[in-house]
Amino acid sequence: MNDKLTTTKVPTTRRKFLKYGASAVIAAPYITKVSAEPTTINMLAWYGHGEPDMVGAFEEANNVKFQAKYYAGGDNMMALIAQSPPGTYDIILSDGEFVQQLNAAGYIEELEPGDYNFDDMLHEDFTQFPGHWADGKLHSVMLRAGHLGVSYNKNFVTAEEAKSYKCFWKPELKGKVGHFDWHLPSLGQMSLLEGNGAGLWDLDDAAWKQVQDTTLSLRPQVGGYFDYGGTFNSLKNGEMHAMCGIGDWITGVLEKDGAPVASVIPDEGGIQWTESYCIGKGSEKADMVKAFIQYMLSPEGQVKSAQMAAYPGIVITKAGRKLLNEVDPVEAQRTGQVDGMENDPITLIKEGRIHYRNIPVQQSLEDWNDFWSEYKNA
Amino acid sequence: MTQSDSTASNNRSSQRLYALTWRLPIIVWQLLFFIGPLLFLIAMSFFLVKNYRMHEAFEMVNWQKMFSRAYFKDAYVFTLGMAAGATVLCSLIAFPAAFALSFKVSENTRRWAIFFLIIPFFTSYLVRTFSWYVILSESGVVNSLLQFIGLGPYTMLNTVFGTMVGYLTLTLPLVIVLQTFSMSQIDKSYIEAAYNLGCGRLRTITSVIIPLAKTGLIIGAVFCFILAFGDFVSPYYLGGSKPPTLSILIIDTTKSGQQWPRAAVVAIVMMLTLFTVAFASIAYAYRKQQR
Numbered sequence: 001m002n003d004k005l006t007t008t009k010v011p012t013t014r015r016k017f018l019k020y021g022a023s024a025v026i027a028a029p030y031i032t033k034v035s036a037e038p039t040t041i042n043m044l045a046w047y048g049h050g051e052p053d054m055v056g057a058f059e060e061a062n063n064v065k066f067q068a069k070y071y072a073g074g075d076n077m078m079a080l081i082a083q084s085p086p087g088t089y090d091i092i093l094s095d096g097e098f099v100q101q102l103n104a105a106g107y108i109e110e111l112e113p114g115d116y117n118f119d120d121m122l123h124e125d126f127t128q129f130p131g132h133w134a135d136g137k138l139h140s141v142m143l144r145a146g147h148l149g150v151s152y153n154k155n156f157v158t159a160e161e162a163k164s165y166k167c168f169w170k171p172e173l174k175g176k177v178g179h180f181d182w183h184l185p186s187l188g189q190m191s192l193l194e195g196n197g198a199g200l201w202d203l204d205d206a207a208w209k210q211v212q213d214t215t216l217s218l219r220p221q222v223g224g225y226f227d228y229g230g231t232f233n234s235l236k237n238g239e240m241h242a243m244c245g246i247g248d249w250i251t252g253v254l255e256k257d258g259a260p261v262a263s264v265i266p267d268e269g270g271i272q273w274t275e276s277y278c279i280g281k282g283s284e285k286a287d288m289v290k291a292f293i294q295y296m297l298s299p300e301g302q303v304k305s306a307q308m309a310a311y312p313g314i315v316i317t318k319a320g321r322k323l324l325n326e327v328d329p330v331e332a333q334r335t336g337q338v339d340g341m342e343n344d345p346i347t348l349i350k351e352g353r354i355h356y357r358n359i360p361v362q363q364s365l366e367d368w369n370d371f372w373s374e375y376k377n378a
Numbered sequence: 379m380t381q382s383d384s385t386a387s388n389n390r391s392s393q394r395l396y397a398l399t400w401r402l403p404i405i406v407w408q409l410l411f412f413i414g415p416l417l418f419l420i421a422m423s424f425f426l427v428k429n430y431r432m433h434e435a436f437e438m439v440n441w442q443k444m445f446s447r448a449y450f451k452d453a454y455v456f457t458l459g460m461a462a463g464a465t466v467l468c469s470l471i472a473f474p475a476a477f478a479l480s481f482k483v484s485e486n487t488r489r490w491a492i493f494f495l496i497i498p499f500f501t502s503y504l505v506r507t508f509s510w511y512v513i514l515s516e517s518g519v520v521n522s523l524l525q526f527i528g529l530g531p532y533t534m535l536n537t538v539f540g541t542m543v544g545y546l547t548l549t550l551p552l553v554i555v556l557q558t559f560s561m562s563q564i565d566k567s568y569i570e571a572a573y574n575l576g577c578g579r580l581r582t583i584t585s586v587i588i589p590l591a592k593t594g595l596i597i598g599a600v601f602c603f604i605l606a607f608g609d610f611v612s613p614y615y616l617g618g619s620k621p622p623t624l625s626i627l628i629i630d631t632t633k634s635g636q637q638w639p640r641a642a643v644v645a646i647v648m649m650l651t652l653f654t655v656a657f658a659s660i661a662y663a664y665r666k667q668q669r
Contacts, residue, residue, distance in 0.1 A: 072633075073633055073634075075430065075633060075634055075635055075636055076633065076636075078429075078430040078636070079430045079636040082429065082430040082431045082636075083431070105429060175533060178618075181619060182633075183634070222620065223533075223536050223618060223620070224535075224536035224617075224618020224619060224620050225618060225619040225620060225622075226618065226619070227614075229615075230614070230615055230618075233508075233511055234535075234536070234618075237511060237515040237516070237517060237518070238515065238516055238517055239515055239516060239533075239535050239536060365634055365635055366634065366635050366637075368634075369630070369633075369634035369635065370447070370449075372630070372634075373447070373449045373622070373627065373630055374447075374448065374449045376449070376619060376620070376621060376622050376630075377448070377449040377452045377453060377456075377621045377622060
């Protein structure tokens with residue numbers, strides 16, 4: 001045996017040695033490069049979630065590269081997934097109210113609850129967020145949230161006036177009230193004004209008619225309907241003095257920039273937008289995606305989310321809030337994310353003043369969109 | 379058949395083949411990128427959407443739905459009116475500039491002027507539109523200047539005026555260039571003859587220059603109408619989507635429920651309108667010239 005081994009020699013000549021040696025030297029950088037090539041994680045999300053301020057540190061630490069495809073609105077997200085082959089998106093950031101539709105369509109993987117620290121959530125609802133669980137199985141993990149109420153320019157609307165959606169009808173604001181151009185938040189706010197409270201999405205015919213009439217009565221006050229950029233600009237340059245359908249996710253960015261704008265939750269209540277992570281069906285990088293979701297739920301990830309350059313969100317974990325108060329007390333104070341503050345978003349939820357954004361229960365999205373088009377043309 | 383007949387026939391065949399060879403790319407291009415998508419658009423208007431996915435079908439429901447909606451008719455009338463208004467306004471503003479460039483300046487100056495009129499097209503239309511925010515906002519340049527003489531501030535953004543400013547940003551340079559090309563082709567001896575026969579300046583313009591430049595003036599107007607009718611950026615960002623135009627309606631329709639078939643209905647109506655206006659205008663432009 002040993003003899004055999006010793007006699008099995010690679011026939012090497014000096015010429016062959018030089019040839020293979022040279023090849024190895026030339027190929028070496030490429031071999032190193034191949035081994036260092038980062039794994040691509042395909043992300044489907046709202047704008048900003050795949051930017052370096054959010055994913056840069058994780059990319060560096062794990063040798064991955066996020067390839068983000070951005071959408072605007074749950075319908076748009078559903079369509080993009082529906083038109084792509086399974087496995088196209090490894091991670092999907094969904095609006096909370098659309099998770100059940102993603103699950104019903106079979107677009108997302110089941111998650112293992114033990115992988116996520118639900119005990120650290122600031123509110124029990126965040127653990128069992130509506131639609132995130134089905135038949136006792138977890139399909140999505142909440143990441144962040146924000147509240148929608150009255151957004152206003154402090155030079156033209158007082159804090160007292162902003163305590164009610166009725167301020168949008170203030171005569172001095174004629175032509176100065178803007179809408180974020182999406183029916184769901186604006187009509188939801190009109191529904192709250194009509195006193196529908198927790199049933200704001202579950203409107204019978206009479207209640208729906210009342211919401212439409214109230215909305216139409218606001219039309220003379222309206223100065224325009226804007227997308228994200230337009231909303232941002234019109235508040236910044238003072239064209240609009242009050243804005244319906246938005247919250248701190250836009251005014252927060254402007255406020256930090258020194259603009260005299262603010263958002264408050266009025267007495268009639270506010271609406272919560274919720275963003276949650278899901279693992280795309282058929283993803284081959286589920287383990288890495290799971291690690292990323294865990295990272296985003298860690299105190300560091302939560303602080304990044306609160307400070308996100310595109311639009312801020314509130315942290316949802318106790319450890320995240322603690323770290324935010326340590327590293328960025330100004331932002332924590334500004335957004336009320338300090339235990340005991342009057343405008344603490346968690347306190348507002350506990351007081352029943354915040355209602356999670358949902359889709360219409362008794363009407364279709366199309367009914368609401370049809371009315372929105374009529375309203376814009378009125 | 380004699381040998382000369384045969385040779386002539388061969389020549390004709392090879393000429394036809396030669397001509398076809400040159401025409402073929404444009405025919406293929408049009409089939410692939412215009413006729414094909416157009417047919418698909420028409421077919422799509424009969425499809426159905428279920429669970430955010432389009433399903434092939436032949437149903438009239440999308441046409442019925444859109445034509446029964448008052449907001450569709452309102453948006454159509456508004457878009458048509460705005461595009462027509464922009465066409466008239468743009469043509470009127472462009473004419474003196476084009477007239478001056480055609481008859482009042484040297485060849486060299488005209489070349490430079492045309493160069494500067496083309497330069498805006500090197501930059502993004504969206505960026506040019508957003509730059510109006512700085513100029514037209516209540517704290518912007520125009521209102522600041524007006525305040526010096528005790529006027530304003532006036533609301534110009536998110537109004538019909540804002541939309542019109544955007545339309546002109548898009549179309550005015552092009553219309554001036556087209557009108558200039560058209561008027562600079564006029565034989566100057568006709569104008570001299572008109573003056574010699576006692577025509578005043580206005581009469582020379584209305585009776586000589588406009589009829590001779592009619593084709594170019596109409597082509598310029600048609601381009602203005604087409605661009606304004608289909609524009610999304612100006613009515614959305616400078617007009618505040620208040621009220622929405624057909625282009626905005628297409629976006630709204632696709633955003634909610636991914637109703638691409640209904641958006642296709644709007645798009646087809648827009649195309650039919652544009653075809654009608656363009657063909658009627660061009661027919662009119664060339665008809666008199668042939669007499």
